[in-house]
Amino acid sequence: MPASPAPSSEGTGRGTKSARTRRRVVDAAAHVLVRRGYAGTRLSDVAAVAQVQAPAIYYYFSSRDELIEEAVAVGLARARTLVEEALAEADGSPLDRLRVAVAAHLSTLLTHSDHAAAAIRTVPQLPESMRARHRQAERDYVEIWRGLVAEARAAGEIDRDLDPGVALMVVLGALNWTAEWWDPGRGSLEGIIATAQRLVVDGLAADHE
Amino acid sequence: MPASPAPSSEGTGRGTKSARTRRRVVDAAAHVLVRRGYAGTRLSDVAAVAQVQAPAIYYYFSSRDELIEEAVAVGLARARTLVEEALAEADGSPLDRLRVAVAAHLSTLLTHSDHAAAAIRTVPQLPESMRARHRQAERDYVEIWRGLVAEARAAGEIDRDLDPGVALMVVLGALNWTAEWWDPGRGSLEGIIATAQRLVVDGLAADHE
DNA sequence: GCCGGTTTTTACTCTCGATGAAATTCTGTC
DNA sequence: GACAGAATTTCATCGAGAGTAAAAACCGGC
Numbered sequence: 001m002p003a004s005p006a007p008s009s010e011g012t013g014r015g016t017k018s019a020r021t022r023r024r025v026v027d028a029a030a031h032v033l034v035r036r037g038y039a040g041t042r043l044s045d046v047a048a049v050a051q052v053q054a055p056a057i058y059y060y061f062s063s064r065d066e067l068i069e070e071a072v073a074v075g076l077a078r079a080r081t082l083v084e085e086a087l088a089e090a091d092g093s094p095l096d097r098l099r100v101a102v103a104a105h106l107s108t109l110l111t112h113s114d115h116a117a118a119a120i121r122t123v124p125q126l127p128e129s130m131r132a133r134h135r136q137a138e139r140d141y142v143e144i145w146r147g148l149v150a151e152a153r154a155a156g157e158i159d160r161d162l163d164p165g166v167a168l169m170v171v172l173g174a175l176n177w178t179a180e181w182w183d184p185g186r187g188s189l190e191g192i193i194a195t196a197q198r199l200v201v202d203g204l205a206a207d208h209e
Numbered sequence: 210m211p212a213s214p215a216p217s218s219e220g221t222g223r224g225t226k227s228a229r230t231r232r233r234v235v236d237a238a239a240h241v242l243v244r245r246g247y248a249g250t251r252l253s254d255v256a257a258v259a260q261v262q263a264p265a266i267y268y269y270f271s272s273r274d275e276l277i278e279e280a281v282a283v284g285l286a287r288a289r290t291l292v293e294e295a296l297a298e299a300d301g302s303p304l305d306r307l308r309v310a311v312a313a314h315l316s317t318l319l320t321h322s323d324h325a326a327a328a329i330r331t332v333p334q335l336p337e338s339m340r341a342r343h344r345q346a347e348r349d350y351v352e353i354w355r356g357l358v359a360e361a362r363a364a365g366e367i368d369r370d371l372d373p374g375v376a377l378m379v380v381l382g383a384l385n386w387t388a389e390w391w392d393p394g395r396g397s398l399e400g401i402i403a404t405a406q407r408l409v410v411d412g413l414a415a416d417h418e
Numbered sequence: 419g420c421c422g423g424t425t426t427t428t429a430c431t432c433t434c435g436a437t438g439a440a441a442t443t444c445t446g447t448c
Numbered sequence: 449g450a451c452a453g454a455a456t457t458t459c460a461t462c463g464a465g466a467g468t469a470a471a472a473a474c475c476g477g478c
Contacts, residue, residue, distance in 0.1 A: 017445095018455070037334045040248030042435065055437075056456050064436065124389060125246045159407070166404045169390050170383045177382025180333060187375055195375045198368070203412030226475095227425070251465065264467080265426050273466065 022060045024050045029071040033118040034179075038125040041068060068122075069130050073137065075119030079108045080141045087144075094152035095205065099197045101148055102175065106193050109179050117179040145172065149204075158204050171200050231269045233259045238280040242327040243388075247334040250277060277331075278339050282346065284328030288317045289350045296353075303361035304414065308406045310357055311384065315402050318388050326388040354381065358413075367413050380409050 028050035032041045043064055047054040061067040086104035090097050108116045123134060149168050152158045175196060182192060224232070237259035241250045252273055256263040270276040295313035299306050317325045332343060358377050361367045367376075384405060391401060 021455080035334070037246035037248055039246055039250075040334060043437090044435070052455095053457055054435085055439095055458085058437070059455065125244070125249060159411070162407060163396065163400060163404050166396055166401055167408060169395075170387065170401075170405055170408055173386025173389065174379045174383035176389075177386050178379065180382065180385075181378050186378075187372065191372060192375055192379075195372050196379055198371060199376060199379055199412040202368070202414070203408040205411070230425085252467090253465070262427055263465090264428085264469095267467070268425065 021050075021052065021056075025052065025057055025060060025067065026071050026074060027113055027115070029067050030075060030114040030118040033068065033071060033122050034114045038068065038122055038127075043067075065127075065130060068126075069133070071115065072119045072122060072126070072130075072134060075115030075117070076134070076137050076141060078112060079105065079116045079119065080137075080144070082108045082112070083141075083144060087148075093157065094148065094155050095157045095201055098148050098152060098204070099201060101145065102197050102200055103193045105172075105175050106178060106196060107189060109175065110182055110189055110192070120176050121179060142168070142172070152204070157206055159206050162204065167204060171204070174200065230259075230261065230265075234261065234266055234269060234276065235280050235283060236322055236324070238276050239284060239323040239327040242277065242280060242331050243323045247277065247331055247336075252276075274336075274339060277335075278342070280324065281328045281331060281335070281339075281343060284324030284326070285343070285346050285350060287321060288314065288325045288328065289346075289353070291317045291321070292350075292353060296357075302366065303357065303364050304366045304410055307357050307361060307413070308410060310354065311406050311409055312402045314384050315387060315405060316398060318384065319391055319398055319401070329385050330388060351377070351381070361413070366415055368415050371413065376413060380413070383409065 025046065028046045029041065031049055032045050036042075036045070041064075043054045043057055046067070047057060050057075057067060061070070083101050083104040086100050087097060090100040109120065123131060123138070126134065145168055146164075149158065149164050153160075153164055158164070178192060178196070186192075234255065237255045238250065240258055241254050245251075245254070250273075252263045252266055255276070256266060259266075266276060270279070292310050292313040295309050296306060299309040318329065332340060332347070335343065354377055355373075358367065358373050362369075362373055367373070387401060387405070395401075
């Protein structure tokens with residue numbers, strides 16, 4: 001992979017130089033992970049993106065897997081935090097809160113660097129041990145959503161005929177998959193969010209007659 | 210990857226022994242592709258699943274990439290064929306036809322071996338040259354869906370406020386992502402299909418008051 | 419039970435990429 | 449302006465996995 005200028009926020013942030021390099025490496029790992037998958041993520045590529053020599057990575061991480069695991073974990077944590085923060089400020093009906101979560105999830109996924117995307121799209125390829133450690137975090141995140149759906153359902157705002165568990169996964173799928181095709185050329189982020197919100201809410205909403 | 214009994218239809222089918230071995234290899238490739246991604250697909254693993262020695266693969270394919278490309282192409286072609294067949298028999302409103310397509314797409318993705326899933330989930334990781342060749346086929350497939358949405362829209366059955374292109378991708382995402390989490394333990398295939406149909410159609414449907 | 423073609427195997431090469439180790443350059447401190 | 453530690457590099461090792469080559473096993477006629 002040809003060395004490219006290095007994506008997003010890198011190097012710019014606060015902290016010691018060392019801390020910034022470290023962040024650059026993790027960001028680069030996420031960047032490569034999203035495009036090449038777990039097995040395809042070569043340290044040499046990560047290094048090129050982060051603008052260091054490959055062995056330098058070992059100053060910060062003791063193995064390739066450790067780096068990858070951190071990149072993935074950071075992504076999920078970030079998504080979760082942003083969604084929780086957004087929800088904390090949201091009042092309104094349960095369906096409104098769902099709308100807020102949809103927006104937060106999408107904007108994290110599509111703009112906040114490649115971390116969230118790496119976390120979400122790479123997981124299935126991770127070796128089992130790593131995946132197991134990740135699973136709990138994943139479950140926790142889905143739990144937030146499950147809660148939202150449950151509230152909405154309790155409030156009678158959700159179609160009774162839908163299996164809430166399945167419906168939730170279908171909805172999350174719709175959101176997650178956007179990372180697969182969206183780029184700013186395909187329409188504005190706001191446009192996607194609006195479309196997704198409408199689709200999700202109308203899809204879930206209790207019968208409309 | 211420990212040699213496992215070999216998935217689905219393999220070896221069973223019609224044709225000369227040679228043809229059956231070949232099919233087994235392609236099926237095995239799809240099987241591994243789905244779980245490990247493009248870079249993670251080792252011929253030794255494919256061979257183990259197909260129950261041959263790794264070099265035997267070279268009797269049928271001249272390179273690893275050629276094998277992978279075929280596995281992916283077969284998957285997409287299969288999905289397309291099944292959806293087209295299902296649509297050919299479907300009458301009813303445009304939204305009904307969409308429902309039919311949703312069912313066909315999902316059942317291909319979730320049951321007809323790993324091919325379709327490999328085709329859909331692996332593509333983004335493929336090296337550019339291979340991907341380019343695949344892109345056209347992919348576009349053709351999406352075109353079918355675009356047509357369905359357009360018809361429904363023309364018939365006034367779809368919410369005018371939705372951007373049809375974006376909405377379609379969101380819908381396809383919801384369907385494609387199911388391959389990421391579904392297994393028979395999570396509910397019946399029919400259950401998923403029903404939920405997805407409802408969600409998709411209600412999500413797209415023209416305003417309901 | 420022998421033969422030419424087909425299919426599969428065993429034994430071997432070659433390259434790439436993770437990682438290790440030592441050498442080198444920075445950086446701030448006195 | 450020399451020193452201790454931090455950060456990073458260059459050089460070297462090593463195993464894994466793609467691909468090759470030649471030998472072996474299999475298979476349907478005869």
